[in-house]
Amino acid sequence: MTDLSAKNEIEAHALEWITAQQQNMQQDLWSLVEINSGSYNVAGVNQVAETLAQWSEKLDCHAEFIEMPPQDVVDDSGQLNQQPLGRALRLYKRPQAPIQVFLCAHMDTVFPSDHPFQTITQLEDDIINGPGVADLKGGIVVMFKALEAFERSPLQDQLGWEILFNPDEEIGSPSSSKLFSEIAQRHHLGLIYEPSFADGNLAGARKGSGNFSVVTRGKAAHAGREHHLGHNAIRAMANFTCALDDLNGQQHGITINPGFVKGGGAVNIVPDTCTMRFNIRIETSNQQLWCEQKIATILAQINTLDGISIELHGGFGREPKILSPANQTLCKLVQSCGKTLGLKLEFLPTGGCCDGNNLAAAGLPNIDTLGVQGGKIHSSDEYMYLSSLTTRSQLSALILIRLAQSEDLAWLQRDGMVRPSC
Numbered sequence: 001m002t003d004l005s006a007k008n009e010i011e012a013h014a015l016e017w018i019t020a021q022q023q024n025m026q027q028d029l030w031s032l033v034e035i036n037s038g039s040y041n042v043a044g045v046n047q048v049a050e051t052l053a054q055w056s057e058k059l060d061c062h063a064e065f066i067e068m069p070p071q072d073v074v075d076d077s078g079q080l081n082q083q084p085l086g087r088a089l090r091l092y093k094r095p096q097a098p099i100q101v102f103l104c105a106h107m108d109t110v111f112p113s114d115h116p117f118q119t120i121t122q123l124e125d126d127i128i129n130g131p132g133v134a135d136l137k138g139g140i141v142v143m144f145k146a147l148e149a150f151e152r153s154p155l156q157d158q159l160g161w162e163i164l165f166n167p168d169e170e171i172g173s174p175s176s177s178k179l180f181s182e183i184a185q186r187h188h189l190g191l192i193y194e195p196s197f198a199d200g201n202l203a204g205a206r207k208g209s210g211n212f213s214v215v216t217r218g219k220a221a222h223a224g225r226e227h228h229l230g231h232n233a234i235r236a237m238a239n240f241t242c243a244l245d246d247l248n249g250q251q252h253g254i255t256i257n258p259g260f261v262k263g264g265g266a267v268n269i270v271p272d273t274c275t276m277r278f279n280i281r282i283e284t285s286n287q288q289l290w291c292e293q294k295i296a297t298i299l300a301q302i303n304t305l306d307g308i309s310i311e312l313h314g315g316f317g318r319e320p321k322i323l324s325p326a327n328q329t330l331c332k333l334v335q336s337c338g339k340t341l342g343l344k345l346e347f348l349p350t351g352g353c354c355d356g357n358n359l360a361a362a363g364l365p366n367i368d369t370l371g372v373q374g375g376k377i378h379s380s381d382e383y384m385y386l387s388s389l390t391t392r393s394q395l396s397a398l399i400l401i402r403l404a405q406s407e408d409l410a411w412l413q414r415d416g417m418v419r420p421s422c
């Protein structure tokens with residue numbers, strides 16, 4: 001047996017079997033990374049979904065594709081457009097089993113098909129660099145292998161599972177987030193396969209986040225002959241942006257980032273349109289209300305300017321993730337599984353957001369960084385440790401096995417959950 005600290009033979013067999021899968025996992029990872037799946041590359045995202053549907057045959061489960069509604073996007077000229085998105089893939093097995101686990105991984109990456117970063121490079125024996133290797137195609141491979149190991153165990157009847165592969169996480173899950181509240185009702189806990197931190201630790205509490213677009217409209221006029229007839233949309237946006245940015249520092253934990261602006265054209269024309277986008281991070285749900293009220297006040301002030309109108313799009317898509325008592329117990333279970341593997345796992349708070357925020361908001365305890373160990377995600381330096389394919393698959397397999405073997409799961413009983421019927 002590979003691991004003497006495994007609690008019993010079932011665990012030891014699963015760990016040993018996963019150890020023997022390292023080469024297979026690397027091949028699977030390469031085949032996923034070869035497919036570009038930038039969030040707006042619909043064909044690429046759908047190709048990933050089809051590949052995963054093929055992989056699911058090994059798990060002998062139900063599979064269905066889910067069409068996603070398009071995303072409303074304000075373009076640079078201030079027009080509201082609809083952006084098509086790829087399909088989601090849902091897999092499930094044993095929905096009547098006593099314990100129901102939800103697993104989630106996104107198929108999209110931040111790298112569009114015309115981005116120069118498209119291939120895997122081996123940096124060291126154990127380290128590769130590539131688009132989405134850590135965030136989170138490595139995590140998809142980890143999840144599949146852990147489930148395969150679990151399905152080989154004699155504990156199957158104790159635990160049913162459902163997976164959602166969503167196509168739009170990297171743009172804030174604008175369409176798939178609507179699925180989470182319904183999914184949360186039929187499960188006891190969630191496992192999400194975002195990468196761990198570079199040092200191997202996992203994310204605990206997370207900030208909430210909102211993405212907004214704002215458009216100011218004025219009136220065009222000749223900058224020399226009829227300047228007095230114009231109403232300058234850039235000036236109005238400058239007023240709005242300064243007032244918005246001044247909210248930084250007023251409440252601990254809130255950060256507001258105006259991150260994009262575009263307006264005007266030829267400098268001899270008073271500009272009639274300006275578009276700006278911003279992101280807000282918050283630590284508590286009350287802070288969302290505070291921000292919304294402050295923004296409404298600023299919008300009203302701008303709207304009083306002569307000849308100027310302003311409109312706001314977007315909103316808070318992710319509530320803060322606060323660790324409930326059940327979530328803290330789940331963290332301890334994961335730490336004890338890590339200990340068996342020689343991993344000392346800490347849960348650290350982060351300002352980053354993911355689908356774990358949405359699950360927590362829907363009342364589902366979850367661990368959201370069960371994917372591979374890696375770093376520098378969202379950049380061309382993204383890397384991951386190949387050996388973490390094995391260790392993190394073992395970690396997830398142990399979590400599933402210990403849940404299925406546990407005699408006391410009262411801590412997971414949740415009010416309002418739809419109880420399995422048997």
Ligand SMILES: [Zn+2]
Pocket residue numbers: 106135136169194195
């Ligand atoms: Zn991710």
